[in-house]
Amino acid sequence: MSNPLLELEGLPPFSRIAPEHVEPAVDYLVSGNRSEVERLLDEVSEPDWYNFIEPLEELEDRLSRAWSPVSHLHAVMDSEPLREAYNACLPKLSDYGTEMGQNERLFRAYARVAEQAEGLPQPQRKLLENALRDFRLSGVDLPAEKKTRFREIASNLSELTARFEENLLDATNAWQKRITDETLLAGLPPSALDLARQTAEQRGETGWLFTLEFPSYYPVVTYADNRDLRREFYEAYSTRASDQGPDAGRFDNSEVMEAILALRHELAQLLGYRNYAERSLATKMARTPEEVTGFLRDLARRARPQAERELQELRDYAREHHGVETLEAWDIPYYSEKLRQHRYSISQEELKPWFPETRVIPGMFEVIGRLFGVIIRQSDEQVDVWHPDVRFYEVRTGSGELLGQFYFDLYARQKKRGGAWMADCISRMKTRNREQNPVAFMTCNFTPPVGDKPALLTHDEVQTLFHEFGHGLHHMLTQVDWPSISGISGVAWDAVELPSQLMENWCWEREALDLFSGHYETGEPLPQALFERMLAARNFQSAMQMLRQVEFALFDFRIHLEYDPERGGRIYEILQEVRDEVAVVKPPEWNRFAHGFSHIFGGGYAAGYYSYKWAEVLSADAFSLFEENGVLDPETGMLFRQNILEKGGSADAMELFVAFRGREPSIEPLLRHTGIDQ
Ligand SMILES: [Zn+2]
CATH class of the missing domain: 1.10.1370.40 (Neurolysin; domain 3)
Structure with missing residues (x-):
């Protein structure tokens, strides 16, 4: 068979790969892997590292080696036929993945190797541990009845999260505003006007057409001088797919969100966790829910005094320079941008x-x-x-x-x-x-x-x-x-x-x-004065931004942690509590932010949004060791290379961090780097 995707030695022969090679290669490898796995399960009576785990690693690797140039070409040199071939393979690969993850015999064989793993080096034990964990999370060792329910829930959840996204997309597309009076558009940058003009032309209309897609929406709330216009856009955007705003009830995600939380909770309990937050942490570095909530609250507590000062500065600026007495939610991005320009007047173009x-x-x-x-x-x-x-x-x-x-x-x-x-x-x-x-x-x-x-x-x-x-x-x-x-x-x-x-x-x-x-x-060289302005602008309103991220993260984590079937999701009740606890900017009551929170209701960040801040803490703290030893210190660099870069997923992330840093992560360096003085 002469298919360049099946030449699995050396680098991929890109110039010879054509769309018609894609499906046959994937079919060949997927079915080959299926029968190889069956053969190994039938023939290997005493599975161990060498006769079982390594051959499986090799099988998985040849599939990903064949697939990686395909998905890469799809991303960087797309064409109609390639996209078709690519899309045709996605369900085949995902079916194969699900099937392997739920293969009970395969799970038992891994478990047998793991039972005799004491003699193996740590990375190998870690590989087995991860594999067993992932098998369990896919429900493979549940009793028959629970397994059926598990599959039902998993399939309902994928429908519901898809519906959440569809509602949001439909709501986003349903609203638009055409403007023909140019004076209403004062303040908008030329790029935003060009985009709106082009959108109007594409739909055969005159004037400027704005939508709720981010590149169209964002410049309006950030730059438009007309306050009513900003309010109108803000309201439409922040009530999408909800029971409020201009399209109230039309694409309402309320029930979908309730159902998602209920099913996630049930799924977590089937797997033996108390709630979905615990289930989420099974694959993460953070160890307990208390560690996550404690970490977020600590950040909020330390950032809050400065965030209050930043907001006060913004209010003072808006009053003194623009005569605005009360800052509403749709004024904050606008005056923030004005203040930023006023203070730093730095643009990316200039650099x-x-x-x-x-x-x-x-x-x-x-x-x-x-x-x-x-x-x-x-x-x-x-x-x-x-x-x-x-x-x-x-x-x-x-x-x-x-x-x-x-x-x-x-x-x-x-x-x-x-x-x-x-x-x-x-x-x-x-x-x-x-x-x-x-x-x-x-x-x-x-x-x-x-x-x-x-x-x-x-x-x-x-x-x-x-x-x-x-x-x-x-x-x-x-x-x-x-x-x-x-x-x-x-x-x-x-x-x-x-x-x-x-x-x-x-x-x-x-x-x-x-x-x-x-x-x-x-x-x-870059002028020192310009460099100093860059540094000053870097941390503009950093405490307010920190609190906003903490608000999203704590909200996400708490609705999954505290879910109670008797009381339902209490989504906005918990959001309100979180805002009372951490936020300095209070949105209007009709704001329905959660109805458009795709990361957690549509995507894979459920009870995991905190990861953004968590990783920032790790990286800032890791960098602080370079600050202590010299920012280009080769010994510190080598320490990072040997303990983190070389180790990959072969050990627990906390152990690796401690081996590099000499202690568990501290939030101080992140606060210092973002200019938050406590
Ligand atoms: Zn990245």
């Missing part, structure tokens, strides 16, 4: 000349090299790539040993998904049968260079680049030999952003910044 790609990229590699003792350079190898702009790099130790490689696809172009991200192409594996080093896809969407002027990046883009390289290093510097716990695999998801958020810190350190910035024409 761009100091961040040409030609300095940022080699400079970032220099920073990474000094910190972690590695050398990153473009490969001499002729590598088959999907687009002529793509470059291929390798990461080696100081003594030349190859650790990993990556594709670097920098520029925006048609048919390429926006944003920046890291994805794995090949995972590290060293078993009796296979040896492979990790390979990553590093993808960005910078504006391409024009003529001989290099691509110029905003400081935000530079930060994003550092962030994604944190994920990339986690994937490429791993020393763990089995794909399900190497790199970012198997890492608790409230800890997986530690390396990426850590890397962002070097974008704010003068010593590091000088290595990757400099005027693109003169080479002149």
Whole structure:
């Protein structure tokens, strides 16, 4: 069979991969894996690490090796036929995954290996532990009756979360506002006006057409001088899919939300947890619900005095400069933006000349090299790539040993998904049968260079680049030999952003910044005065923002933790309690924020929204060790490499953190970095 996706040696042969290869390759591997798993279960009477676990790791790996170039091409070089092939495979892969997760014989075999695992090294025990945990969470060892109910709940939940999203989408699409009187639009930036003009034209209308999609909505509440207009938009947006606002009752999510909470609670109890918050923590670094709520409340308590001062400053500013006596919810983003401009007048455009790609990229590699003792350079190898702009790099130790490689696809172009991200192409594996080093896809969407002027990046883009390289290093510097716990695999998801958020810190350190910035024409360093304004602007209203995130996180966690079938979800009752406890900005009573809270009702963040703040605490605290020892201190860098980057998911995230930091995480550095003085 000549299918380039099935050539599972070396790098993917991108130039030969065509959409018609996708489905046959997936079918072949999925059915091959199914029969191989059955064969192993039939033939291996005494399953152990080598005759059972490693072969299974290899089977899973060949499927992901074949799939990773497909999902990558779908993201960066999409076409109709490729999208069709890709979509046709998604249900096959998800069915296969569910089937493996619920395969009882497979579960028993893992359990038998685990029973005799005392002699195995810690990473191997961790792999078995994770596998057994995931089997149990998929309901595999429940008695027959409960198993049936478990499946019913799981399938109802996926329908309900999809319906939540549909209602929200329909509500978002149902409302729009066409404006023909330009004076109403005073204050809006040209980009927002262009978008609204274009939207109107696309629908064959004149004037400016605004919608509740974020890129259309956000500039209106942030910049429109007309207060009534801001209020109208705010009301429509913050009551979407609810019993309030202009479309009250039309796409109401109230019942869907109640049903979701009830079913999650029942599901958690079937699995032996007291509530869904406990179920959520089964796969996370945080150990108990009390640890999460205590952590959030601690942040809120310490940030609150400053948040009150920030709000007071905003009120004073609005009164003194604009004669506004009472700040309503639809005034806060608007006057905040005015105050920010008034104080710092800094724009991303202004910073761009100091961040040409030609300095940022080699400079970032220099920073990474000094910190972690590695050398990153473009490969001499002729590598088959999907687009002529793509470059291929390798990461080696100081003594030349190859650790990993990556594709670097920098520029925006048609048919390429926006944003920046890291994805794995090949995972590290060293078993009796296979040896492979990790390979990553590093993808960005910078504006391409024009003529001989290099691509110029905003400081935000530079930060994003550092962030994604944190994920990339986690994937490429791993020393763990089995794909399900190497790199970012198997890492608790409230800890997986530690390396990426850590890397962002070097974008704010003068010593590091000088290595990757400099005027693109003169080479002149970033002026100190400009740098100081950047630092000052960085923490504008940071305590208010902190409280807002804590409010969302505590609300999410409490509705899952305190659910009581007798009393129902009490969604707005709990939200009100949380606001009374932590918020300084009080939205109007008719605000229905929760009806549009997709992260927790539509997506996978249920009882997990706290993870954002949790990971920030970890990364700020990790960086504080660099501050103590020197921001480019190679020994601290090596400590991070050996205890975090190399270890991947092979040990408990808290143990790894403690091994690096010498103690459990502290929230002080995050408060200090965000300029919150307590
Ligand atoms: Zn990230």
